[in-house]
Amino acid sequence: MRLLRATYKDFSDEKLMHEMQLGKEQAFQELYDRYAQSLHQYFYRRMWKDKEKAEDFVHDLFTKIIKNPESFDVNRTFKTWIFSVANNMTINEYKKQAVRSVVSTGIETEYQASTNASSDSIVQDEMFREALEKELIELDEKHREVFELRHIQGFSVKEIAQTLGINEGTVKSRVFYAVKQLTGKLVEFKVSLQA
Amino acid sequence: MEKEIEKIIKENQFSNLSKEDLQSIEEWVGSEEEFEVLKQILMTAESLNENVAPSPKLRESLTDAFNTQYSGKTAILTNKGEGKKKVVWLRFAVSAAAIFVVLMLLFPIYNNDQQEITASNTPAVPKEKAPQFTEKKVNSTEELEQNESNIEELGDGIRELPNQLATVNSSENAASSNPSNSFYADADLSSVSFFNGHSDRLVVNDLPEESRQVIQENPGLLDILYTSF
Numbered sequence: 001m002r003l004l005r006a007t008y009k010d011f012s013d014e015k016l017m018h019e020m021q022l023g024k025e026q027a028f029q030e031l032y033d034r035y036a037q038s039l040h041q042y043f044y045r046r047m048w049k050d051k052e053k054a055e056d057f058v059h060d061l062f063t064k065i066i067k068n069p070e071s072f073d074v075n076r077t078f079k080t081w082i083f084s085v086a087n088n089m090t091i092n093e094y095k096k097q098a099v100r101s102v103v104s105t106g107i108e109t110e111y112q113a114s115t116n117a118s119s120d121s122i123v124q125d126e127m128f129r130e131a132l133e134k135e136l137i138e139l140d141e142k143h144r145e146v147f148e149l150r151h152i153q154g155f156s157v158k159e160i161a162q163t164l165g166i167n168e169g170t171v172k173s174r175v176f177y178a179v180k181q182l183t184g185k186l187v188e189f190k191v192s193l194q195a
Numbered sequence: 196m197e198k199e200i201e202k203i204i205k206e207n208q209f210s211n212l213s214k215e216d217l218q219s220i221e222e223w224v225g226s227e228e229e230f231e232v233l234k235q236i237l238m239t240a241e242s243l244n245e246n247v248a249p250s251p252k253l254r255e256s257l258t259d260a261f262n263t264q265y266s267g268k269t270a271i272l273t274n275k276g277e278g279k280k281k282v283v284w285l286r287f288a289v290s291a292a293a294i295f296v297v298l299m300l301l302f303p304i305y306n307n308d309q310q311e312i313t314a315s316n317t318p319a320v321p322k323e324k325a326p327q328f329t330e331k332k333v334n335s336t337e338e339l340e341q342n343e344s345n346i347e348e349l350g351d352g353i354r355e356l357p358n359q360l361a362t363v364n365s366s367e368n369a370a371s372s373n374p375s376n377s378f379y380a381d382a383d384l385s386s387v388s389f390f391n392g393h394s395d396r397l398v399v400n401d402l403p404e405e406s407r408q409v410i411q412e413n414p415g416l417l418d419i420l421y422t423s424f
Binding site: 028036037038041044051179183 | 222223224228229231232233235236237239240241242243244245247248249250253254256257258260261262264265
């Protein structure tokens with residue numbers, strides 16, 4: 001068994017997907033091990049830091065893969081394909097629930113409460129972090145998703161383009177816009193913090 | 196944001212930036228303040244990927260779901276869910292039934308053909324008939340002796356056959372007649388047959404007219420013919 005697992009560890013995602021379609025359990029488990037955590041983190045962030053919901057989404061996503069493996073687009077890399085599915089799931093969830101403003105208000109409350117905390121550097125870092133998260137939520141969806149994929153999930157521009165089905169130029173311009181927006185807002189935050 | 200720009204921002208202090216670095220990042224940051232904020236954004240964003248992980252139970256339940264989906268041979272035959280499985284098995288069953296029916300229909304036709312071929316082949320390959328004259332004329336050694344008693348010894352080893360058909364058959368009979376005695380010298384040549392020890396024979400009457408005349412003129416040829424056959 002360990003030998004088998006070692007072999008599957010050398011397989012590409014796409015090859016694992018093929019093996020999985022042949023009913024190889026180890027191939028499925030290897031794919032799960034590679035992506036479950038990053039997908040969970042992705043859903044966790046996109047689903048308002050709801051760990052249970054994020055886990056449900058991971059479950060639903062892998063169940064989709066198990067039941068409809070042929071839906072995998074062989075012209076794309078597995079990574080970009082699976083994250084595009086994840087992205088579509090979150091978009092559908094946003095459509096279902098109009099809760100974004102509620103969550104935003106909640107975080108703002110937390111953020112304001114945090115600003116009253118001590119002013120040492122660790123706390124300042126934590127405050128900056130919370131401010132960044134708040135500003136990210138304030139960003140419109142298309143800019144937020146490219147920023148998160150680029151700077152939180154660590155995707156390349158090309159991978160983002162494939163995941164979202166847009167061209168690389170659009171990805172670059174969206175990342176640029178998101179960075180400029182965040183920088184501008186957080187400069188203000190820094191100034192207000194020092195004042 | 197290109198990796199190089201990201202690297203410049205993350206790994207340097209604003210005061211340490213070269214002219215080239217400044218030119219590279221000027222599109223992104225317009226001041227030292229912005230530089231420091233962007234640097235903090237990039238560093239903090241990495242840590243936003245919080246160390247949350249799905250529970251081990253999720254892995255187990257998904258593995259169970261996988262095994263349920265791909266259990267047995269059907270997993271290899273289909274990968275499109277339960278509904279498709281049924282369709283595939285139904286196709287197999289229908290195909291097998293269709294093949295069976297076609298075979299059952301073809302079997303009688305094939306069988307008739309075989310019988311016709313056998314029937315048409317029977318006369319084409321007749322059994323080799325045993326020479327009947329041997330059984331009728333010479334059934335035993337006693338009959339042979341009786342036949343021989345009808346042959347008159349003419350002297351000088353020449354024997355004359357009576358008018359009745361002279362038949363000689365079987366290897367033992369052939370051996371008992373000595374060809375060196377010009378056995379057929381004065382015999383009625385039209386009814387003399389020659390045997391070669393097998394079932395073939397030469398009847399002089401069957402020979403062309405010219406050949407018969409030659410034989411009648413030269414009875415010694417019979418000996419030659421006898422030994423040849």
